Amino acid sequence: MERIRASRRASWSPSRQTLILASVAGGWFFTFGLRFALPGILPTITASFPDATETQAGIAVTVLWASYGIMQFPAGIAADxxxxxxxxxxxxxxxALGLFAFSFTPTFSLFVVATGTFGAATGLYGPPRGTLLTRTFPKHADRALGITLALGSIGAAALPAIAAVLVAGLGWRATLGLAIPGFLLASIGVYVAVGAKQTDGGKGANQSAVEQGQDREGPSIASVLVSAGRAITNRQTALAILAAIVMYFGFQGITALLTTYLVTEKGFTQPDAGLLFGLLFLVGALTQWLAGRFADRRRSARVLAAIAFVSVFPLLGLVAFDSRLLVAASTVTIGIRMGFAPVSNAFIIDLLPDDVAGTAWGGVRTALFVVSAFGSTFVGVLAAEDYFDEAILLLALFTAGAAVLYLALPTCCPRTFLADCLDRGS
Structure with missing residues (x-):
């Protein structure tokens, strides 16, 4: 990362840093993986409710992701x-309680309520995960976030596959219930690894001011919201956020109906399409890890621009190729797009003031995921009108636009780069 604030430097030992990373990444493995496992066994779930329709099933998935996105902002405020x-x-x-609630869903309406509860609970995880790891690893935030998001992607590849195998014999409620111990163990791991030395007790980023007897009650929520609003509307931060929204929108749009496209438009069987979908997340996990490591040694804005640019070609190949091998290759390499997330997260968080980082980052994530949730609707509407290929090509065009936005960031400009080099040499 180009700039790390001295106030974010943590005094944790390397062993404690490793424990924090392992526990937070483990929690993300279950949090991210279960959000894809649930839609993955949705046909079995809807079949257990005789009156459920495909439209209602789609509403359930929308509720899952919408509740996840909405909770990002309050999660950021709570973290601060x-x-x-x-x-x-x-x-x-x-x-874990949300998964347990699925045991008490005799009707599909109650299932949707439980789905919203689970989505909201997982929505609390993202903002504090990002700010904690950024402060814990001030010099290697890209790498730490890359490892964490990569483990989540592995969960998104593995847990749906495991659930698909188990659901036939155990039923969907018991299958989902098997993940409850994982969430509880992860919560214990985070609690122990981070320890009381973390910003518990309402200390947050205002720790030093409190210790000095200044503003013991902390700033008001209104003043925090004003400061957060100013932080995310300066040119550099706004460009980075807009580019991230475009990248998330494209990812949600292509992954929501990717298996449907492969089956209906490219002639793949459902099992083969599911296998390629899982491989996409494995490629994403590898890319996230590599992107985090690479951004530690290169300028993050240029890494983001490169990832966005490369991500255009798998979408073009998906439409242009007829060869099953080339279509398969295009499908799995869509996962390269996921590499932007850890670098983008660390880049944006580093631009935010310490005292409102959680609040501002939570607001940013709410915008990211609520807006991107409409990506699937965008593709679905065009696909219903027999414009499936055109929808994917438009996503490719949007992705190219994101690359241009990243190149427009001041930290990606040659003049700024030269200035930084001269400053470092002085």
């Missing part, structure tokens, strides 16, 4: 107010 550890632990425990 009571500390990341408490919010992370609460997210994991509430997610």
């Amino acid at each position: 107010r009571i500390g990341e550890r408490r919010v992370l632990v609460a997210s994991l425990v509430l997610a």
